[in-house]
Amino acid sequence: MKKQFVKDLAIRNKVNDVFYVRSRRQLEKRDGGKFLVLDLSDKTGSIEGKIWDNVNDLFSDSNPGNFVKVEGDVTEYMGDPQITVSHIFKVSDKEISSKDFLPTSRFNIEDMYKELAGYFDMVKDSDYRKLLDNLFSNAEFVNKFKSAPASTGIHHGYLGGLLEHTLFMLRLSRSVPNVYEEIDYSLLVTGLILHDIGKITSYTYDKVIDHTDEGHLIGHIVRGYEIAKNVINKIPDFPNAKKEMILHIILSHHGLREYGSPITPKFAEAFMVHDLDNLDARMMMFRDETDKNRDVKWSDYHQFLETRIFIKPPVTE
Ligand SMILES: [Fe+2]
Ligand SMILES: [Fe+2]
Numbered sequence: 001m002k003k004q005f006v007k008d009l010a011i012r013n014k015v016n017d018v019f020y021v022r023s024r025r026q027l028e029k030r031d032g033g034k035f036l037v038l039d040l041s042d043k044t045g046s047i048e049g050k051i052w053d054n055v056n057d058l059f060s061d062s063n064p065g066n067f068v069k070v071e072g073d074v075t076e077y078m079g080d081p082q083i084t085v086s087h088i089f090k091v092s093d094k095e096i097s098s099k100d101f102l103p104t105s106r107f108n109i110e111d112m113y114k115e116l117a118g119y120f121d122m123v124k125d126s127d128y129r130k131l132l133d134n135l136f137s138n139a140e141f142v143n144k145f146k147s148a149p150a151s152t153g154i155h156h157g158y159l160g161g162l163l164e165h166t167l168f169m170l171r172l173s174r175s176v177p178n179v180y181e182e183i184d185y186s187l188l189v190t191g192l193i194l195h196d197i198g199k200i201t202s203y204t205y206d207k208v209i210d211h212t213d214e215g216h217l218i219g220h221i222v223r224g225y226e227i228a229k230n231v232i233n234k235i236p237d238f239p240n241a242k243k244e245m246i247l248h249i250i251l252s253h254h255g256l257r258e259y260g261s262p263i264t265p266k267f268a269e270a271f272m273v274h275d276l277d278n279l280d281a282r283m284m285m286f287r288d289e290t291d292k293n294r295d296v297k298w299s300d301y302h303q304f305l306e307t308r309i310f311i312k313p314p315v316t317e
Contacts (some may be wrong), residue, residue, distance in 0.1 A: 146163055
């Protein structure tokens with residue numbers, strides 16, 4: 001088990017523990033020699049590590065994707081801590097505990113899954129219900145659905161992130177049928193549960209959270225469409241119109257072509273899945289920024305929210 005985690009490293013600490021090399025750059029020193037800049041991470045975050053000497057000897061041990069034992073000192077660079085690495089060597093994947101490298105939802109995964117499964121009973125339409133029952137009777141699918149992250153870090157980038165994100169959208173949807181009576185709640189709930197299922201194979205989440213090749217090459221929207229289509233095709237006499245509406249919700253949930261959807265939403269339930277998706281993802285970005293920036297009033301510029309975030313003082317009663 002690790003004892004030193006990235007978030008606890010302070011300037012002047014000695015470092016002697018295992019980290020994951022997420023990426024590496026080779027740069028040139030003023031005297032023409034080479035030095036290496038590593039992105040070293042664990043479940044609590046990442047820190048830069050610099051190798052100034054013996055670059056050739058330490059090169060293959062510090063390959064991206066390696067788990068490495070790092071010895072060195074925490075020093076300061078432009079106000080931020082970094083590790084000046086004196087020694088580094090690769091450790092076998094078998095020697096590490098994945099618990100040290102995989103961040104996990106702050107909510108209990110089994111409790112969340114039980115609550116999500118409760119929504120199946122709100123699907124009164126027997127065809128949509130059959131689709132959910134078929135998909136979720138597959139134990140391998142359920143295990144992946146419970147564990148998968150919803151991203152590598154933009155929002156819900158941790159174990160159970162997909163489940164948490166889906167559950168929060170379902171909770172948000174509860175008032176919808178009372179406000180908009182024309183909404184087909186069975187279709188909405190089924191669409192919400194299925195919208196991101198392609199994420200189960202778009203990310204690695206056994207040792208560290210990263211993209212799979214499939215995640216890069218196919219993406220979760222097309223993959224989710226395929227998973228849902230394959231299950232529907234095995235259900236005898238599944239009405240074609242319902243099949244197309246479900247597949248449309250999956251394909252259109254990013255809302256715009258420039259955000260990765262091949263088609264834009266074409267009916268109310270599809271718009272609603274897209275809007276609830278955005279709402280929950282944004283709320284999580286606000287929460288993450290607030291957690292990261294407790295000591296300042298304004299966050300750095302946020303790439304996805306396209307602004308700096310005002311960090312509100314804690315509410316006192
Ligand atoms: Fe998505
Ligand atoms: Fe989503």
